[in-house]
Amino acid sequence: MTTESTQGRAGGPTVDGGGARVPDMVRAENVWKNYGNLDVLKGISLRVGRGEVLCLIGPSGSGKSTFLRCINHLEKVNAGRLWVDGELIGYRERGGALHEMHPKDAARQRRNIGMVFQQFNLFPHMTVLDNITCAPVLTTGAKKPQAQQRARELLDRVGLADKASAYPEQLSGGQQQRVAIARALALSPKLMLFDEPTSALDPELVGEVLDVMRDLADAGMTMVVVTHEMGFAREVADTVAFMDGGVVVEMGAPGDVIGNPQHGRTRAFLSKVL
Amino acid sequence: MSAVNVDAASPAPVAGAGGPHRIDAIPLRHPGRWTAAVVLIIAVALFLYGAATNPAYSWDYYAKYIFDQRISKAATVTLELTVLSMILAILVGVLMAVMRLSPNAVLRGVSWTYLWIFRGTPVYVQLVLWGLFATIYKSIRVGIPFGPTFFTITSADAISVFWLAVIGLGLNEAAYMAEIVRAGIISVNHGQIEAATALGLTWWQTMRHITLPQAMRIIIPPTGNEVISMLKTTSLVTAVPFTMDLYTRSRDISAETFTPIPLLLVASTWYLAFTSVLMVGQYFLEKHFAKGLRRAGAHG
Numbered sequence: 268m269t270t271e272s273t274q275g276r277a278g279g280p281t282v283d284g285g286g287a288r289v290p291d292m293v294r295a296e297n298v299w300k301n302y303g304n305l306d307v308l309k310g311i312s313l314r315v316g317r318g319e320v321l322c323l324i325g326p327s328g329s330g331k332s333t334f335l336r337c338i339n340h341l342e343k344v345n346a347g348r349l350w351v352d353g354e355l356i357g358y359r360e361r362g363g364a365l366h367e368m369h370p371k372d373a374a375r376q377r378r379n380i381g382m383v384f385q386q387f388n389l390f391p392h393m394t395v396l397d398n399i400t401c402a403p404v405l406t407t408g409a410k411k412p413q414a415q416q417r418a419r420e421l422l423d424r425v426g427l428a429d430k431a432s433a434y435p436e437q438l439s440g441g442q443q444q445r446v447a448i449a450r451a452l453a454l455s456p457k458l459m460l461f462d463e464p465t466s467a468l469d470p471e472l473v474g475e476v477l478d479v480m481r482d483l484a485d486a487g488m489t490m491v492v493v494t495h496e497m498g499f500a501r502e503v504a505d506t507v508a509f510m511d512g513g514v515v516v517e518m519g520a521p522g523d524v525i526g527n528p529q530h531g532r533t534r535a536f537l538s539k540v541l
Numbered sequence: 542m543s544a545v546n547v548d549a550a551s552p553a554p555v556a557g558a559g560g561p562h563r564i565d566a567i568p569l570r571h572p573g574r575w576t577a578a579v580v581l582i583i584a585v586a587l588f589l590y591g592a593a594t595n596p597a598y599s600w601d602y603y604a605k606y607i608f609d610q611r612i613s614k615a616a617t618v619t620l621e622l623t624v625l626s627m628i629l630a631i632l633v634g635v636l637m638a639v640m641r642l643s644p645n646a647v648l649r650g651v652s653w654t655y656l657w658i659f660r661g662t663p664v665y666v667q668l669v670l671w672g673l674f675a676t677i678y679k680s681i682r683v684g685i686p687f688g689p690t691f692f693t694i695t696s697a698d699a700i701s702v703f704w705l706a707v708i709g710l711g712l713n714e715a716a717y718m719a720e721i722v723r724a725g726i727i728s729v730n731h732g733q734i735e736a737a738t739a740l741g742l743t744w745w746q747t748m749r750h751i752t753l754p755q756a757m758r759i760i761i762p763p764t765g766n767e768v769i770s771m772l773k774t775t776s777l778v779t780a781v782p783f784t785m786d787l788y789t790r791s792r793d794i795s796a797e798t799f800t801p802i803p804l805l806l807v808a809s810t811w812y813l814a815f816t817s818v819l820m821v822g823q824y825f826l827e828k829h830f831a832k833g834l835r836r837a838g839a840h841g
């Protein structure tokens with residue numbers, strides 16, 4: 268568990284129940300990111316253990332999305348290191364020097380990391396089934412019938428078994444987002460990233476998406492979720508991190524960070540969203 | 542829900558009338574439209590009467606040549622030129638557009654230079670130069686540079702004027718197609734590319750399976766225009782010089798018979814017939830690529 272503190276724990280891997288040493292699912296060490304003169308991330312360090320759910324909260328522009336996008340190398344980190352399941356993201360370390368990774372290897376790394384976007388980003392020219400089978404067939408060489416079989420199972424899991432042959436635009440926002448989750452799960456990722464998955468939804472559709480995410484967390488998926496849904500964060504998260512101005516201001520158990528914030532900035536933010 | 546019932550002043554629907562009252566207003570009159578239509582009909586009638594009775598049009602020649610074997614053969618050749626050069630243009634155009642947007646700076650430079658040259662010079666001049674190809678490059682040597690030669694082809698034997706015309710038209714058009722394809726590609730929402738990248742698709746897989754299919758919706762309407770435009774541009778191949786196309790053939794016949802006007806009308810009729818067919822084809826293509834994108838507007 269990473270609920271205690273970010274500082275002083277940059278060292279080795281955690282010890283699981285059996286005593287074997289397994290790496291954290293996500294480990295960020297002093298991650299910096301800038302766009303030109305604008306420093307967006309100013310030294311983020313945190314860990315997410317296996318099967319844990321980390322919720323990132325914070326005001327607009329605080330760098331939540333940017334950090335999420337760094338985790339699967341959609342953005343290049345300018346300083347610091349990021350590991351997913353013990354593997355350095357975006358670079359290779361050889362002889363003490365960092366080598367930029369070949370795009371093919373970066374693509375391979377991303378297959379272990381599912382991502383769900385605020386705007387769903389389903390492929391509008393493909394049916395729901397093709398949206399889900401697309402990546403397995405193209406990237407892992409899965410056979411189409413098997414991929415479709417698995418896609419149907421995933422659709423069943425998100426409660427959309429009857430929508431396999433629909434096109435995305437024929438679905439409601441909530442249904443589209445559930446398809447997007449199924450699509451991200453099709454590659455059997457170790458880690459799921461969610462960037463405000465319910466922010467574009469009508470209020471009455473938020474619940475159905477959060478239910479799917481809750482099931483996923485219960486099934487043991489490691490998740491990093493950027494969200495403004497404090498109820499969800501309180502209930503599902505193992506850790507909540509409050510970000511502001513490119514740094515993690517406060518991190519800990521949801522009951523502490525949301526229920527009893529220590530920093531003024533956290534209190535000010537929470538008073539606006541709660 | 543109560544607000545409606547309480548308001549006693551609001552007119553209740555007439556019981557048993559079977560629905561709302563149809564509005565039965567007297568339509569607005571449009572005297573301007575009628576006047577314009579009458580004037581236009583008179584003008585067109587006068588023109589048609591003049592055309593029918595004016596001996597310069599020589600309608601007997603028109604009737605004689607419209608289905609003449611030489612003309613219909615030339616029409617087929619024009620169609621072949623159009624189709625083949627458009628296929629070449631689309632292939633090279635997609636390649637150039639993709640290169641222009643690739644992360645590789647060398648490929649971007651090559652594409653930029655191609656567009657600069659082929660868009661920056663008149664197609665007529667390009668066709669003349671292609672006609673001189675065999676003069677410029679008398680033979681093509683296949684082998685290792687500065688090393689042994691495997692075999693040599695004489696240019697004039699290897700490539701006919703027909704294919705020079707196809708290459709000349711196609712490569713010129715490719716520069717315009719590249720811009721059309723590029724506009725289509727960059728019109729695709731960036732979130733699509735991001736989602737594909739996050740799924741572990743490579744740059745090329747994203748291009749091939751996500752970006753290009755969605756770009757088609759933007760690419761097809763202007764491409765339809767380009768095909769129609771190409772059909773007419775084939776009349777320039779006389780610059781190569783290639784003389785078997787519809788326009789050049791009609792000119793040649795009229796040079797023998799001294800009847801240029803009916804033969805120009807014959808050629809125009811054929812061009813018009815082809816463009817009409819192309820417009821129908823374009824309609825169905827647009828419908829096909831609007832799949833799953835109904836709201837984006839399939840009709841137009």
Ligand SMILES: Nc1ncnc2c1ncn2[C@@H]1O[C@H](COP(=O)(O)OP(=O)(O)OP(=O)(O)O)[C@@H](O)[C@H]1O
Pocket residue numbers: 302305307325326327328329330331332333334
């Ligand atoms: N590609 C980019 N180029 C320049 N600046 C960027 C870029 N992407 C993000 N930024 C800037 O980085 C800062 C952090 O953006 P980010 O999207 O990470 O914030 P966020 O916490 O996710 O906010 P929100 O809650 O609004 O989504 C913002 O000031 C934003 O303007």
Ligand SMILES: [Mg+2]
Pocket residue numbers: 331332333462463
């Ligand atoms: Mg964001």
